[in-house]
Amino acid sequence: MQTKNKGVLRRIFHKLKYKKVIVSLNDNGTPSKIIEKKRSLWPRYFLIVAAIFGCCFIFVELPAKIRFDQISVIFGQMFTPSEFSLKTWDRYNEYIFATAIPAIWSTVEMVFIGTTIGTAIAIPLFLIASRNIVLKWYIYQPVRIVVDIIRTIPTYVLAILCTVFFGIGNTAGIWAIAIFTMGIMFKLMYEYIDTCNMNPFEASMSTGATRFKAARVALYPQVKPMFFSNFLYTFEINVRASVILGFVGAGGIGQLLSNAMDAQQYDKVGAILIPLFVVVVVLQLLSSFLRRKSL
Amino acid sequence: MDKLLNYLRIKNTVSCTTPDEAYAKRPMLWIYNIIIVFAFLAVIIYFSVDVSFMNGINFNGTRLGELWKGMCNPNWSYFFGYGEYRFSESVIYQIIETFSIAFIGTLISSILAIPFGFFASKRMVGKWSVISELLLIVIRTFPEILFGLIMVKVVGFGSFAGVAVLSVHSIGMIGKMYSEQLDVVDNQPLEALDACGASFLTRVKLGVVPQVAPNFLSVILYRFDLNVRTASLLGLVGAGGIGYYIWVYSSFGTWSMLTPLLLGVVILIVFVDIISSILRKKLL
Numbered sequence: 001m002q003t004k005n006k007g008v009l010r011r012i013f014h015k016l017k018y019k020k021v022i023v024s025l026n027d028n029g030t031p032s033k034i035i036e037k038k039r040s041l042w043p044r045y046f047l048i049v050a051a052i053f054g055c056c057f058i059f060v061e062l063p064a065k066i067r068f069d070q071i072s073v074i075f076g077q078m079f080t081p082s083e084f085s086l087k088t089w090d091r092y093n094e095y096i097f098a099t100a101i102p103a104i105w106s107t108v109e110m111v112f113i114g115t116t117i118g119t120a121i122a123i124p125l126f127l128i129a130s131r132n133i134v135l136k137w138y139i140y141q142p143v144r145i146v147v148d149i150i151r152t153i154p155t156y157v158l159a160i161l162c163t164v165f166f167g168i169g170n171t172a173g174i175w176a177i178a179i180f181t182m183g184i185m186f187k188l189m190y191e192y193i194d195t196c197n198m199n200p201f202e203a204s205m206s207t208g209a210t211r212f213k214a215a216r217v218a219l220y221p222q223v224k225p226m227f228f229s230n231f232l233y234t235f236e237i238n239v240r241a242s243v244i245l246g247f248v249g250a251g252g253i254g255q256l257l258s259n260a261m262d263a264q265q266y267d268k269v270g271a272i273l274i275p276l277f278v279v280v281v282v283l284q285l286l287s288s289f290l291r292r293k294s295l
Numbered sequence: 296m297d298k299l300l301n302y303l304r305i306k307n308t309v310s311c312t313t314p315d316e317a318y319a320k321r322p323m324l325w326i327y328n329i330i331i332v333f334a335f336l337a338v339i340i341y342f343s344v345d346v347s348f349m350n351g352i353n354f355n356g357t358r359l360g361e362l363w364k365g366m367c368n369p370n371w372s373y374f375f376g377y378g379e380y381r382f383s384e385s386v387i388y389q390i391i392e393t394f395s396i397a398f399i400g401t402l403i404s405s406i407l408a409i410p411f412g413f414f415a416s417k418r419m420v421g422k423w424s425v426i427s428e429l430l431l432i433v434i435r436t437f438p439e440i441l442f443g444l445i446m447v448k449v450v451g452f453g454s455f456a457g458v459a460v461l462s463v464h465s466i467g468m469i470g471k472m473y474s475e476q477l478d479v480v481d482n483q484p485l486e487a488l489d490a491c492g493a494s495f496l497t498r499v500k501l502g503v504v505p506q507v508a509p510n511f512l513s514v515i516l517y518r519f520d521l522n523v524r525t526a527s528l529l530g531l532v533g534a535g536g537i538g539y540y541i542w543v544y545s546s547f548g549t550w551s552m553l554t555p556l557l558l559g560v561v562i563l564i565v566f567v568d569i570i571s572s573i574l575r576k577k578l579l
Binding site for chain 2: 049052053055056057058059060061062063064066067068070071074106109110112113116149152153154155156157160164165166167169170171174240243244247248251254257261269273276277280281
């Protein structure tokens with residue numbers, strides 16, 4: 001034992017870190033060789049997580065009672081016309097086709113415009129921020145830091161700030177989506193360009209091409225499929241995120257949802273949810289198909 | 296006509312003898328690019344008109360001035376919770392509460408997602424995995440803010456509603472990732488264990504867990520990262536966390552109170568982002 005005279009705490013830590021393992025026994029059954037082996041780290045990690053889990057309950061107060069029956073009540077009201085808002089099935093169907101679907105379509109249009117604008121803003125930024133196009137760290141590092149800070153702002157906060165600038169309406173939502181998209185595209189693209197194969201670039205430089213021409217010939221074909229794939233991916237994310245925009249007054253389908261929810265008209269909520277669900281799934285399938293094709 | 300078809304690479308009709316001639320008669324593919332760009336622009340313009348983008352915008356000067364003034368004079372006593380504000384009203388408390396909601400929600404959902412992930416993997420249950428996969432898609436696609444509204448009705452206002460939302464909503468993504476990981480488990484250790492005569496639990500413990508544990512943990516960490524953002528959002532509908540106060544002060548236009556809150560959100564997200572990316576790098 002090397003740690004015999006090194007204080008109590010040391011010894012305790014040593015015992016926590018190592019365990020004794022009997023390697024071989026004598027004929028009479030007493031251990032002849034004992035080695036010290038490092039203990040597994042998993043129990044310790046488990047304890048840390050459990051401690052944080054326990055501490056978290058200081059800040060989360062448990063409810064007095066949970067009314068599980070409300071779940072079935074709300075879901076039941078969602079998919080049958082209630083007597084207070086849409087009285088008959090005809091009006092339920094009419095609400096789906098005349099109100100919900102056009103609103104969802106305009107949301108998709110908003111998301112498409114926003115994604116395009118955001119991508120257009122992101123293109124020069126990620127070109128400046130990629131290490132192998134711009135070689136100077138004092139150019140690419142500040143751009144990365146600034147856009148990474150913008151990227152951390154959640155979508156709904158952006159939407160709130162945009163409603164201050166542009167007033168309540170679709171325009172605020174589109175700009176919120178654009179800024180959000182800019183952050184995602186920026187990050188995905190500069191990380192991809194950093195890992196591009198630079199050998200063709202050097203080869204074309206050695207034939208006498210300028211940096212721009214070399215990038216056009218050697219980097220552009222590598223980046224292009226990834227760019228379209230990321231565009232579709234961001235579009236898909238934005239369609240799902242756009243529901244939030246309406247809750248802060250930035251237009252889109254969320255406006256209808258929050259109005260219906262405030263008035264406790266759950267059947268309208270259900271009538272919006274069904275086509276929304278279909279649109280999201282279809283767009284997801286379409287985008288994953290196109291992405292597989294473009295890569 | 297043949298020349299045009301050749302230029303557009305529809306039909307190869309021109310024969311060439313020398314490389315220079317072939318180069319002169321190469322297909323003009325940039326025509327397609329121009330067509331695509333113009334079609335894209337037309338679609339964008341049509342959409343912009345349809346949703347009245349940038350239509351009737353009047354920049355409200357006084358409101359912007361108030362925003363700027365408030366942004367320049369943040370209320371620090373609200374941020375740190377001294378002076379007129381108690382600690383339980385401060386932004387720091389809200390940050391910790393949001394963190395707690397995300398942590399508990401992620402932990403519960405990562406445990407709940409194990410059976411979903413198991414039944415959604417084709418490797419484990421065969422063709423019946425479709426049912427669980429569909430269920431996971433439904434959970435994933437359901438907007439979380441609507442789920443928050445329903446949960447507020449079920450468990451009442453407060454942070455526990457946020458925990459309930461996250462622990463159910465995260466199953467969608469975590470379960471899908473679990474099933475993907477389970478699909479690519481290497482069979483050879485399992486066969487070796489079978490040859491030794493191991494029981495089912497031993498096979499799981501020694502053959503499956505060591506293979507999937509790092510990936511599972513990295514999925515959980517990634518989802519925790521996303522859940523912190525969602526937890527900060529759920530306050531909008533009264534399910535606890537920092538979002539409620541952001542919504543209140545932004546609707547009142549009290550920008551000097553909003554600035555510390557926004558700062559708090561950004562600090563929280565950056566902090567969790569860095570921690571989770573460091574841990575994920577260590578895991579993989």
